[in-house]
Amino acid sequence: MQAFVDSLIQQGYFTGMPTQVVYAIAMIAAAFAVLSFFVAPLAGVTSWLERRVWARMQSRVGPNRVGPQGILQWLADGIKNLLKEDLIPAAADQLLFPLAPYIVFIGFLCTFVVIPFGSNLIVADLDIGILYLLAVTSIVVVGILMAGWSSNNKWSLLGGMRSAAQIVSYEIPAGLAVLSIIFLAGTMSTQGIIKNQGWAPWDWYLFNNPFTFIAFFLYFTAALAEGNRTPFDIPEAESELVAGYVTEYSGMRFLFFFFAEWGNLYVIGAVATILFLGGWQVPAVGDGLIEGVLQFVVFFLKAYLWVFVAMWVRATLPRVRVDQLMALCWKYMVPLSFLCVIGTAAWMVVFPHGNRWASVGMFVLGVVILLLFFGRVRYQIRHSKPELYLRPYI
Amino acid sequence: MEVGTVVFYLIALLVVASAAMVAFSHNIIYSAFSLLGTFAGVAGIYVFLGADFVAAVQLLIYVGGILVLILFAVMLTHRITDVQITNRSAGVVPGLIIVGLLFWLLYETITTTPWAKAKEIAYAATSAKIGDQFLQSYLLPFELASIVLLAALIGAVVLARKEMKG
Numbered sequence: 001m002q003a004f005v006d007s008l009i010q011q012g013y014f015t016g017m018p019t020q021v022v023y024a025i026a027m028i029a030a031a032f033a034v035l036s037f038f039v040a041p042l043a044g045v046t047s048w049l050e051r052r053v054w055a056r057m058q059s060r061v062g063p064n065r066v067g068p069q070g071i072l073q074w075l076a077d078g079i080k081n082l083l084k085e086d087l088i089p090a091a092a093d094q095l096l097f098p099l100a101p102y103i104v105f106i107g108f109l110c111t112f113v114v115i116p117f118g119s120n121l122i123v124a125d126l127d128i129g130i131l132y133l134l135a136v137t138s139i140v141v142v143g144i145l146m147a148g149w150s151s152n153n154k155w156s157l158l159g160g161m162r163s164a165a166q167i168v169s170y171e172i173p174a175g176l177a178v179l180s181i182i183f184l185a186g187t188m189s190t191q192g193i194i195k196n197q198g199w200a201p202w203d204w205y206l207f208n209n210p211f212t213f214i215a216f217f218l219y220f221t222a223a224l225a226e227g228n229r230t231p232f233d234i235p236e237a238e239s240e241l242v243a244g245y246v247t248e249y250s251g252m253r254f255l256f257f258f259f260a261e262w263g264n265l266y267v268i269g270a271v272a273t274i275l276f277l278g279g280w281q282v283p284a285v286g287d288g289l290i291e292g293v294l295q296f297v298v299f300f301l302k303a304y305l306w307v308f309v310a311m312w313v314r315a316t317l318p319r320v321r322v323d324q325l326m327a328l329c330w331k332y333m334v335p336l337s338f339l340c341v342i343g344t345a346a347w348m349v350v351f352p353h354g355n356r357w358a359s360v361g362m363f364v365l366g367v368v369i370l371l372l373f374f375g376r377v378r379y380q381i382r383h384s385k386p387e388l389y390l391r392p393y394i
Numbered sequence: 395m396e397v398g399t400v401v402f403y404l405i406a407l408l409v410v411a412s413a414a415m416v417a418f419s420h421n422i423i424y425s426a427f428s429l430l431g432t433f434a435g436v437a438g439i440y441v442f443l444g445a446d447f448v449a450a451v452q453l454l455i456y457v458g459g460i461l462v463l464i465l466f467a468v469m470l471t472h473r474i475t476d477v478q479i480t481n482r483s484a485g486v487v488p489g490l491i492i493v494g495l496l497f498w499l500l501y502e503t504i505t506t507t508p509w510a511k512a513k514e515i516a517y518a519a520t521s522a523k524i525g526d527q528f529l530q531s532y533l534l535p536f537e538l539a540s541i542v543l544l545a546a547l548i549g550a551v552v553l554a555r556k557e558m559k560g
Binding site for chain 2: 018020021024093095096103126127128131132134135136137138139141142145146149157161164165168171188
């Protein structure tokens, strides 16, 4: 991004303007482009797809009226929420209540600075990339606590407190899982981590050694918990807390929270792709534009697969209790993530150049696990003899 | 005035204004939330000085850790907003005298110290250098700090756990 702006300045555009002003304009333009052409449609379509996927999995219909198969439902929802009255309860804190959704949204949107879309397509390839991502995500907690407290409602307050406790706890296993990858890559830059991997699955950090394999699942579980997703959505558990910290919100402010939640699903998938799944690495085919498009498609598909898995998990698993949630984090995931960090370090000492056979073996093991899983699903479907509708839509 | 200077003064204004809010606000919740501006502004100043790693860690530790801890403590305390915080045993006049003395001391220190001015801030990556320094020149302080933190952690667990009977 900076290189692109530099080349534009070199070519004689923007003559007579201070370079800092040009950079500032470029930053605002990049933020605008990422928000309106990528994040907003992505979060919207994800919201529609999630409802359709759940509906399929739970034998319901789901939204299918607006546009073909209901794909424009998110636009209708957006317009509806924009036109709604911006309601601020009389008992709510008049200063902090309107402010909270923006803080949550800032924390979520700032992560897109370091998420790449291709080898050249990134807003800024920061040297501290992944650490920056963890740091800006921690702002979300403050916004959620603010929303919970300022609503002046006990459900909101309980939801906000639960959410903050959950995010702060699950940051530890997530951070430690990321740390073991930083060991391997020797850099925190997102592009640097991707460049150290290859396009082939056995060159991914996921299959580098047994410890990173565990770290991937730790990261994904912890990230789901940080994103307040089922089975960890106790902050907005409908059966106990109405809607948690968003109970009092309506209209666009309500939508901002869910915008951040759906967009955050993609961030989870993208970080998993950067760290474990080889990012945008593609085999050397074509050049320039073709390669760029292919990189974008590969990265997006890998990231979106995990968005789908998150929807799948949400549609099938019940939510955990608060004590189970904390016990899972502190008694199992934190020790396991420490094991991953130490194990990765030990592996690097024993095999300074990596172990190719172990990687290929891990890859084969992964494929076998996946095949067994699908075999099991097939078996269940055959033997339970459910009424199946195998058309892709209802 | 240069653009960089303007940005610096804006960040400084954010830090000072939210710090003033922390000190002067009558509502302790507002004070706690104002710390967000202070911590984020200090991170901005670190970025301005070319310390990218320290800036990220500032956000991670202070906003993600300490601020959330303070907010928890404030929110879990029953009816904390009703408490009159002003200390009545010491009046306004002694307070003003102490504040004046402190202000004079700080002013004298700031004006008489020969401040080293960096001629050119190099906006280069710092994290690799910090890591090398930690594991080479400053290994002993680094290890000592981690032992202190570990001791604090164990102490917290000992204080917080329930007494086992028998």
